[in-house]
Amino acid sequence: xxxxxxxxxxxxxxxxxxxxxxxxxxxxxxxxxxxxxxxxxxxxxxxxxxxxxxxxxxxxxxxxxxxxxxxxxxxxxxxxxxxxxxxxxxxxxxxxxxxxxxxxxxxxxxxxxxxxxxxxxxxxxxxxxxxxxxxxxxxxxxxxxxxxxxxxxxxxxxxxxxxxxxxxxxxxxxxxxxxxxxxxxxxxxxxxxxxxxxxxxxxxxxxxxxxxxxxxxxxxxxxxxxxxxxxxxxxxxxxxxxxxxxxxxxxxxxxxxxxxxxxxxxxxxxxxxxxxxxxxxxxxxxxxxxxxxxxxxxxxxxxxxxxxxxxxxxxxxxxxxxxxxxxxxxxxxxxxxxxxxxxxxxxxxxxxxxxxxxxxxxxxxxxxxxxxxxxxxxxxxxxxxxxxxxxxxxxxxxxxxxxxxxxxxxxxxxxxxxxxxxxxxxxxxxxxxxxxxxxxxxxxxxxxxxxxxxxxxxxxxxxxxxxxxxxxxxxxxxxxxxxxxxxxxxxxxxxxxxxxxxxxxxxxxxxxxxxxxxxxxxxxxxxxxxxxxxxxxxxxxxxxxxxxxxxxxxxxxxxxxxxxxxxxxxxxxxxxxxxxxxxxxxxxxxxxxxxxxxxxxxxxxxxxxxxxxxxxxxxxxxxxxxxxxxxxxxxxxxxxxxxxxxxxxxxxxxxxxxxxxxxxxxxxxxxxxxxxxxxxxxxxxxxxxxxxxxxxxxxxxxxxxxxxxxxxxxxxxxxxxxxxxxxxxxxxxxxxxxxxxxxxxxxxxxxxxxxxxxxxxxxxxxxxxxxxxxxxxxxxxxxxxxxxxxxxxxxxxxxxxxxxxxxxxxxxxxxxxxxxxxxxxxxxxxxxxxxxxxxxxxxxxxxxxxxxxxxxxxxxxxxxxxxxxxxxxxxxxxxxxxxxxxxxxxxxxxxxxxxxxxxxxxxxxxxxxxxxxxxxxxxxxxxxxx
Ligand SMILES: Nc1ncnc2c1ncn2[C@@H]1O[C@H](COP(=O)(O)OP(=O)(O)OP(=O)(O)O)[C@@H](O)[C@H]1O
Numbered sequence: 065x066x067x068x069x070x071x072x073x074x075x076x077x078x079x080x081x082x083x084x085x086x087x088x089x090x091x092x093x094x095x096x097x098x099x100x101x102x103x104x105x106x107x108x109x110x111x112x113x114x115x116x117x118x119x120x121x122x123x124x125x126x127x128x129x130x131x132x133x134x135x136x137x138x139x140x141x142x143x144x145x146x147x148x149x150x151x152x153x154x155x156x157x158x159x160x161x162x163x164x165x166x167x168x169x170x171x172x173x174x175x176x177x178x179x180x181x182x183x184x185x186x187x188x189x190x191x192x193x194x195x196x197x198x199x200x201x202x203x204x205x206x207x208x209x210x211x212x213x214x215x216x217x218x219x220x221x222x223x224x225x226x227x228x229x230x231x232x233x234x235x236x237x238x239x240x241x242x243x244x245x246x247x248x249x250x251x252x253x254x255x256x257x258x259x260x261x262x263x264x265x266x267x268x269x270x271x272x273x274x275x276x277x278x279x280x281x282x283x284x285x286x287x288x289x290x291x292x293x294x295x296x297x298x299x300x301x302x303x304x305x306x307x308x309x310x311x312x313x314x315x316x317x318x319x320x321x322x323x324x325x326x327x328x329x330x331x332x333x334x335x336x337x338x339x340x341x342x343x344x345x346x347x348x349x350x351x352x353x354x355x356x357x358x359x360x361x362x363x364x365x366x367x368x369x370x371x372x373x374x375x376x377x378x379x380x381x382x383x384x385x386x387x388x389x390x391x392x393x394x395x396x397x398x399x400x401x402x403x404x405x406x407x408x409x410x411x412x413x414x415x416x417x418x419x420x421x422x423x424x425x426x427x428x429x430x431x432x433x434x435x436x437x438x439x440x441x442x443x444x445x446x447x448x449x450x451x452x453x454x455x456x457x458x459x460x461x462x463x464x465x466x467x468x469x470x471x472x473x474x475x476x477x478x479x480x481x482x483x484x485x486x487x488x489x490x491x492x493x494x495x496x497x498x499x500x501x502x503x504x505x506x507x508x509x510x511x512x513x514x515x516x517x518x519x520x521x522x523x524x525x526x527x528x529x530x531x532x533x534x535x536x537x538x539x540x541x542x543x544x545x546x547x548x549x550x551x552x553x554x555x556x557x558x559x560x561x562x563x564x565x566x567x568x569x570x571x572x573x574x575x576x577x578x579x580x581x582x583x584x585x586x587x588x589x590x591x592x593x594x595x596x597x598x599x600x601x602x603x604x605x606x607x608x609x610x611x612x613x614x615x616x617x618x619x620x621x622x623x624x625x626x627x628x629x630x631x632x633x634x635x636x637x638x639x640x641x642x643x644x645x646x647x648x649x650x651x652x653x654x655x656x657x658x659x660x661x662x663x664x665x666x667x668x669x670x671x672x673x674x675x676x677x678x679x680x681x682x683x684x685x686x687x688x689x690x691x692x693x694x695x696x697x698x699x700x701x702x703x704x705x706x707x708x709x710x711x712x713x714x715x716x717x718x719x720x721x722x723x724x725x726x727x728x729x730x731x732x733x734x735x736x737x738x739x740x741x742x743x744x745x746x747x748x749x750x751x752x753x754x755x756x757x758x759x760x761x762x763x764x765x766x767x768x769x770x771x772x773x774x775x776x777x778x779x780x781x782x783x784x785x786x787x788x789x790x791x792x793x794x795x796x797x798x799x800x801x802x803x804x805x806x807x808x809x810x811x812x813x814x815x816x817x818x819x820x821x822x823x824x825x826x827x828x829x830x831x832x833x834x835x836x837x838x839x840x841x842x843x844x845x846x847x848x849x850x851x852x853x854x855x856x857x858x859x860x861x862x863x864x865x866x867x868x869x870x871x872x873x874x875x876x877x878x879x880x881x882x883x884x885x886x887x888x889x890x891x892x893x894x895x896x897x898x899x900x901x902x903x904x905x906x907x908x909x910x911x912x913x914x915x916x917x918x919x920x921x922x923x924x925x926x927x928x929x930x931x932x933x934x935x936x937x938x939x940x941x942x943x944x945x946x947x948x949x950x951x952x953x954x955x956x957x958x959x960x961x962x963x964x965x966x967x968x969x970x971x972x973x974x975x976x977x978x979x980x981x982x983x984x985x986x987x988x989x990x991x992x993x994x
Pocket of ligand 1: 635708714717721833837869
């Protein structure tokens, strides 16, 4: 028999009269513990029965005579029970009121047939063992007597027996008392509970207030910090800007100076070239004249030679005749006439000889004259041709020297060649110097010897001297240049060269103070200065950029906290067709948060939550997206969508490349989601389901159902065309009614479903993209997580949207069906643009209903979701207009504020919802379900 309530105890006692030996259980109402009572017969020798509960013998009844109806209870004295003491909590469950036997009607003295029960206690025990024997009306009058009975019991050591009738009355009384006691207990308990609830509520409110004020204080402090930081940043920014402006002015000045210097050098070099060509012209003219002179001189010389030959012949003839005359003088007779004739002839021949001699002398003189003329002419030419201005060594720009030096250092052959050149030059220089010194010595001697010699001779030797000096100088300059190249140092000039340089470069251009004398050094100095300034500027720019980056980061964080839509910008690499067209790159990533576009009107800068350059990997992008996946598990609605013109990389970003080697956000999200769920599997129970749709030609299609399957299903009689419609629940969360939802228990399973869906998507080639998406892809993943500790259920939804790209038919070459698709895409995107504009301008009416796309995205744009937009852009000039449009839209999206709330329900609400669902579906609800 099981007794669950205290009020059942009298019944129990009644029952025990008949059902001795049974085990009885009772449950304490408050603690809920169960206590066992054993009622069994201990002996039959005298026909009595014991009453035992809590394993303790607490009473005995006697069956005096089987025929007799009188059964008497005998309770075990408390002292006997205490051998094995009962713990209060156990005692509490059995309030045993016992009355004095004498006071009960029908008490029979010891020895009587009806043996009364000995009464040892007059105590009630409360739920916690306390003495609850309050002022029971039935008991109060007997207290004194009980005392007396106890005393007499003590004195007699005899047991008192209660006749059954009295026991029955006693039991009735007990039950009454117990009733009253129970009532009191319940009241106390209720009171306690109420007190407890009030205290708990108060303490909870107090704690909440404390926590709130604590965080409010913290927030205020943080705000103050932020303000201070902002002020600091502003101040720093202003400082840096001022410094930057100063430096820019300085740099500009230096650049101008450098430019002017370069111009002057250029001018000088040009002047030098002009002079040189003029000189060359003059020289060649004079050379021509000299050649003519020389030719005529040679002619005359030939003539003179011929004449000398004639004279010599004549001389030969005259000498032979003289010999004949001498022979004739030895034979005088017939030789007189002949002698006379010969003398005459001799006399005749003597005259021409002298003439010839004179002629010879004449020729000689003329030759000398010619030679002198020629020499004079040559000397005059040499003197008249001004020395071609040698480029001053300082004009050898340090940069050239450094470059040559670097080449020499790195190329061994060049080094060897340079050494060879230096050696050759050194030998040539020594020779030239020797020649010069020899000439100078010789000239000194001849000057000593031929002092007062004529001016002509002196001027000739001067010109030779100057040419020798010039040669020496040439070799010296070469030597300096070669040494400079070897050492890598800049050439320097001496004082006299400074004046020379100043003549060339203009007064004041060459400084001679402070040891700075060469233009090269000056240039070097300027370059060093410029380098320093540049480095300083770089540092300033770097620190300014980092400050700006930090500022933007914190700004974005604040915006994020406000619930603003986050926008990432991704620049795609230049593709093959753009490279073939040679399109210039006009889009550049300025820093992690800014992108610049070179428009026809100048440079435009756009700010986003993050900017990814063409080099950024899929992993880089996902790193910053990962956080949102945790939010889905936590019970938020999250939407990630890619926006941009056709071929800008939306599908690449969301889905990945064709070979699925560079996975996009979608497959990565699946993995991340299941990874997080795996980590939390001990605390939560997760359920993942998904639907995948495409919006093609303004019609929503379930991608889990292939077109062929759909067509086949519709051939069946009475088949209804499947319609997917966009609905919103009470919380404003969008769901696709009519779309098949499939459950997935792993990332692989979900990915397989995704691939199955992608296979059904509309894709075709256009001029802009070989795999152009002709529809918007919408993937919805619902995650339900049940908290195993408190039973609460949170449900998050991840919407992944790969929009089709806006396109111009002229560029994509779309015709027929493709043109229709393009029109539908552009129409839906234009509706999306209208929604974005309305939301960013905070207009009272937002035209969500204008397109199915905007309906699908209603909760993601200005609704209950955390939203991330990735704007994909092309980097080249060819797509400049589309890029600008995309960036302007993305900037507007950044201004939209969402109101994301966690979708969580307590265990009870979840249970009730389940019941409602069951009822709705016609299932039976059991009592245990509620
Ligand atoms: N960041 C990137 N790195 C490497 N390749 C890229 C990148 N972005 C895009 N691509 C390549 O550019 C081509 C076009 O990209 P994608 O198909 O993703 O463009 P889309 O914006 O989805 O175009 P549509 O709107 O026409 O579908 C693809 O071959 C893709 O692999």
